[in-house]
Amino acid sequence: MSSALRSQKQRWSSPLKQLLHKPSLLTHFHFSTTTNATPESQPTHSSPPPIQVLLTESTGRGVFATRKIGSGELIHTAQPLLSHPYFNSLHTVCYFCLKKLANAENSRISFCSDSCRKHAMGFCEVENQADWSAFDTHCRTQGLKYPLLVRRLACMVISGIASSNSLDILQPAILSPQMIALMEEEFGLLRSALSDADVTGEKMTFLTKQWYINVLARIRINSFRIELVGGSYEDLLLSASSSVNAEGAVGSAIYMLPSFYNHDCDPNVHIVWIENVNARVKALRDIEAGEELRICYIDASIDYEARQNLLSQGFGFQCHCLRCLSND
Numbered sequence: 001m002s003s004a005l006r007s008q009k010q011r012w013s014s015p016l017k018q019l020l021h022k023p024s025l026l027t028h029f030h031f032s033t034t035t036n037a038t039p040e041s042q043p044t045h046s047s048p049p050p051i052q053v054l055l056t057e058s059t060g061r062g063v064f065a066t067r068k069i070g071s072g073e074l075i076h077t078a079q080p081l082l083s084h085p086y087f088n089s090l091h092t093v094c095y096f097c098l099k100k101l102a103n104a105e106n107s108r109i110s111f112c113s114d115s116c117r118k119h120a121m122g123f124c125e126v127e128n129q130a131d132w133s134a135f136d137t138h139c140r141t142q143g144l145k146y147p148l149l150v151r152r153l154a155c156m157v158i159s160g161i162a163s164s165n166s167l168d169i170l171q172p173a174i175l176s177p178q179m180i181a182l183m184e185e186e187f188g189l190l191r192s193a194l195s196d197a198d199v200t201g202e203k204m205t206f207l208t209k210q211w212y213i214n215v216l217a218r219i220r221i222n223s224f225r226i227e228l229v230g231g232s233y234e235d236l237l238l239s240a241s242s243s244v245n246a247e248g249a250v251g252s253a254i255y256m257l258p259s260f261y262n263h264d265c266d267p268n269v270h271i272v273w274i275e276n277v278n279a280r281v282k283a284l285r286d287i288e289a290g291e292e293l294r295i296c297y298i299d300a301s302i303d304y305e306a307r308q309n310l311l312s313q314g315f316g317f318q319c320h321c322l323r324c325l326s327n328d
């Protein structure tokens with residue numbers, strides 16, 4: 001084992017052990033597994049999913065099958081650590097779970113149920129104290145989505161429902177000085193919105209420029225674009241496709257376990273969202289025990305050059321999957 005790999009292993013092994021063995025850390029991202037796909041409404045079995053997170057030789061950590069997994073099998077589900085609707089979906093989806101609302105609302109934010117309203121109460125109380133117009137205008141005009149996730153995490157931390165180091169276990173993006181300069185501007189707007197609202201003192205000590213940059217560096221390569229498939233789960237099973245009825249992305253979210261899946265341009269696993277932000281990780285074909293499970297980070301239908309450009313700019317790597325090696 002190379003020394004770089006050994007030091008990476010040491011850096012990650014302790015939080016990973018905590019993640020996999022501490023029940024308290026699992027409360028935010030419940031996952032479950034079934035041998036047959038289970039409708040959302042039915043209770044799921046609580047046996048551990050047939051996967052493990054291991055360190056790979058060249059792509060950091062990855063997710064591996066612990067047994068044979070059948071094509072179409074629901075491998076596990078995952079709830080997000082945090083999520084946020086896009087600006088253009090604010091009036092049409094639930095502010096907490098991103099479920100489509102039956103009727104578009106005029107209020108700034110809306111919820112699909114009392115349960116979602118209750119779950120959001122902590123961070124909403126903090127958020128509602130501040131005037132976000134400058135922060136929102138900046139994000140809207142620059143087309144920025146990720147700062148909304150950082151703001152939500154900051155409000156969750158201030159309200160005491162999340163820890164400031166919740167995302168530390170995720171791999172960070174490598175940032176250029178230009179990216180950092182832009183982030184500093186967003187950080188200033190976030191921090192002043194909160195301090196102008198008199199959110200001060202001990203609750204705010206975590207909110208430093210470095211914290212903001214560290215969180216955003218993780219969000220950049222670990223956030224998922226939420227595209228709701230719509231329709232019923234049974235329809236999805238019949239069609240066996242994630243693209244049917246996709247109505248465009250409604251927001252973005254960060255998960256724990258799904259963030260450990262590496263990329264392949266010909267993936268054996270995909271993630272689907274049926275009616276809200278809760279993710280379902282499903283096998284696209286038969287998978288052998290010990291095989292690495294990989295998802296596709298980008299639109300797999302684009303050509304080789306376009307895929308390499310997107311992966312290099314967005315995720316900082318060159319793809320050497322079998323499809324790319326065959327220049328397909």
Ligand SMILES: C[S@@+](CC[C@H](N)C(=O)[O-])C[C@H]1O[C@@H](n2cnc3c(N)ncnc32)[C@H](O)[C@@H]1O
Nearest residue numbers: 059060061171221222259260261262263315317
């Ligand atoms: C969402 S993370 C995946 C989990 C990550 N390997 C870890 O240890 O946390 C995405 C990062 O993993 C690495 N990665 C994922 N798929 C890869 C691939 N096919 N080739 C090289 N690096 C990859 C890249 O560094 C990428 O930015």
